[in-house]
Amino acid sequence: MTTPGRLMLLDSASLYFRAFYGVPDQRESPAEAPTNAVRGFLDMIATLVDRHRPDHLVACWDNDWRPAFRVEAIPSYKTHRVADQTTDPDAEEVPDQLAVQVPVIISALEALGICRIGVDGYEADDVIGALTVRHRGRGPVDIVTGDRDLFQLVDDSAAVRVMYTARGGVRDADAVDQAFLTAKYAVTTGPAYADLATLRGDSSDGLPGVAGIGEKTAASLLATFGSLAGIQDALASGDPRIKGAVRARLEAGTAYLQVAPAVVRVAVDAPVPDLPTAVPTRVADPVLLSRLAVDYGLTNPFNRVIAALGLD
Secondary structure (H helix, E strand, O other), rough: OOOOEEEEEEEEEHHHHHEEEEEEEEOOOOOOOOOOHHHHHHHHHHHHHHHOOOOOEEEEEOOOOHHHHEEEEEEEOOOHHEEOOOOOOOEEOOOOOHHHHHHHHHHHHHHOOOEOOOOOOOOOOHHHHHHHHHHOOOOOOEEOOOOHHHHHHHHHHOOOEEEEEEOOOOOOOOOHHHHHHHHOOOOOOOOOOOOOHHOOOHHHHEEEOOOOHHHHHHHHHHHHHHHHHHHHHHHHHHOOOOOHHHHHHHHOHHHHHHHHHHHHHHOOOOOOOOOOOOOOOOOHHHHHHHHHHHHOOOHHHHHHHHHHOOOO
8 A cells, every 4th residue: 555545444344244134135045145245245335435436445354353462351352242152262153144155255355356454363443443554644544334443543633534334334324533523422532432432341342341430421531631541640649530439430440441451442553464455447357256246146236346446
């Protein structure tokens, strides 16, 4: 990624899970291979490219959805998503009808020539964070996800925003900038949102937070002390502005607060390879694309992506 321009980063798993649950299964027979997640994912790409015209496009991948460095810090991290009936403690619970579609999505991206990047030992969030930092000063960054964790990367000064799909999908995504964070969470920056999330916790990721410290209390503490580090310093120094039940709760959560930031914060120093990320100008593998189109009935979704990208 060497040229300037608008960079779009896809939180791929977030999008194909959404496609799987949101796009009807149109198979005429259970014997046919399911394709709803593939079709939905391709349609999302077509819509995003058509509306936002990125110069660079990367499908960011979870090579490790539950990295060891996060589990070692907080063992409960994503434990509720670990698949049952398996001897592998790192196997993610994915519906069978979706699991068989993921390799097809990978092949579709390869055929189209859309860059896909994952790094062993890291989540897609970390890939997104590293690429966002690397692109600083080269142009705007649009992060497409249904995951609030990535709000921590929002930075108006670097034109980094999150296109949040949880409510309106890719067609009506919330454009999350610093004004959005202020209005919704009473924090003014991306890093402040990470501190808020650390204090509040996140049940969807198995992060307990500080018991008894909700979102409003966390935001109030951050407004007073500036950051989680500032809160911890004030707590340690006996600052009288932290008192009563709030002090007791923070003191009880001291051990958690010592390790949680390393789990919540995106690893922007992840060793992401420097691959070509420019939007393709031609279909990379016409033979593979043709085979996928025939085998899985993907002609129309492929045509929509090809038209949006303007591929030869």
